[in-house]
Amino acid sequence: MHSLLVVSYSEEGLLEVRSVVAMANQSTRYDPETRTWYGPSKTSVFNPEASIGQMIYEILQRSPDRVMQIDIDTGRSMTYAEFRTRLVRFAQNLTAIGVRQGDVVTLANANSENLAPLACALLTIGAPMNPLAPSFNEDDMANMLRTTKPKLVFCDDNNYEVVRNALGKVVTNKDQMPPLYVLESDREDVKHAEDLLKETGQEDQFITKTADLSSVRTWILGGGFIPEKLRDRIDAMLAPTGGRTMCVYGLSETGRVTMDAQKRKPKSVGSLVYDAVVRIVDDNGNRLGVGESGEILVQTAGDHGSYYGNEDASLKAKDANGFFQSGDIGFFDDEGYLYIVDRKKDIFKYRNFYISPTDLEAIISQIEGVLEVCVVGIKDENLATDVPAVAIVRLPGALSLDATQVHKVVDEQVSDYKRLRGGVFFVEELPKTHNGKIVRRKVAEMIQKLNSETNLN
Secondary structure, three states: OEEEEEEEEOOOOOEEEEEEEEOOOOOOEEEOOOOEEEOOOOOOOOOOOOOHHHHHHHHHHHOOOOEEEEOOOOOOEEEHHHHHHHHHHHHHHHHHOOOOOOOOEEEEOOOOOOHHHHHHHHHHHOOOEEEOOOOOOHHHHHHHHHHHOOOEEEEOHHHHHHHHHHHHHHOOOHHHOOOEEEOOOOOOHHHHHHHHHHHHOOOOOOOOOOOOOOOOOEEEEOOOOOOHHHHHHHHHHHHHHOOEEEEEEEEOOOEEEEEOOOOOOOOOOEEEOOOOEEEEEOOOOOEOOOOOOEEEEEEOOOOOOOOOOOHHHHHHHEOOOOOEEEEEEEEEOOOOOEEEEEEOOOOEEEOOEEEOHHHHHHHHOOOOOEEEEEEEEEEEOOOOEEEEEEEEEEOOOOOOOOHHHHHHHHHOOOOHHHOOOOEEEEOOOOOEOOOOOEOHHHHHHHHHHHHHHHHHO
């Protein structure tokens, strides 16, 4: 590390000189006086007054013959020029039916070749998108539609009835029902599945471990805890052709916060991206320094500003200085690399000791035969405290893995208070959100139920 002298004027007009630590990786710098970490600054190559639509159109014009996207379902590729044409047609038709800047448009669609051009068309005309998981049921769909009040809704042919019924629960006056459009996708998922069954004559198919990854240069990982062993395996597959993994940490509300594009450090999510500003604070809001764990507060250029239709949540989301309160617990090392310890609400106490589920999950995920793992705190009425318990999904064929083995591995590596006093439970699958994230609350409920059944027997 080395230091930079920063000269500035205080609010009182007095000249101030302070030392700012520049991190060795030349991307994240730390100000020990304000206990704040800063990502590198970046000057936009676009006119700052230009609209996002202008920027998209300009990029698409630069390489008209270059392939923009490939639809895995149909095998069709689309060039920048073709993408631009579809974008323009969507924008023209949307404005023709009355969509204007500020009108919310809901997209309840699976991925298809037309979805990205439609999304970019909405960005071009300034109509906010409300993307919904196409697998939402009627109630989930209705809750979101009730909040966003869209001008119109796009869906797929296979969820048309669900979306229409959800709209019926929200809009009582049929004359005020927003138009519902089906986005043609030419998806052939069902046909592919039928062909596979006819050809193989079986419903269970083993997937080969080999794949041609020679064209892959970057494999981005994020959205949750990534076991180091898994990342090692992916890096080993990509290495022969110069590829590598990159770990990204970000939030829906702020966009990307960190990325380990420069170098990989075990268990780190990387250093700050351009124009990101981060503070680490304790439970009382006091700022913490290098190596100290606390809640991660974030400011970025991609800050969402507020939650649509929820002023109360918007006010609670940020601290008095305008930093978004992530709810994640983490710390920076002396090179400016961030480490995520846990979710603030996922951490629980056993007696007077705090336990981080991800610490235990990192150990258990290394055990031979473990496919997925989730550690939660469950109530122990006898001890009058929470105790750690784990739900494990075994790899196919790993039926010999038992609770005794798991307890042995964990007990050898952790302090006494972290031992799995709540038990080890093997399950067929873990409850997840529509985007594949494990729902700890439901895992805890599952374990409590399994525990009760065990006690009854």
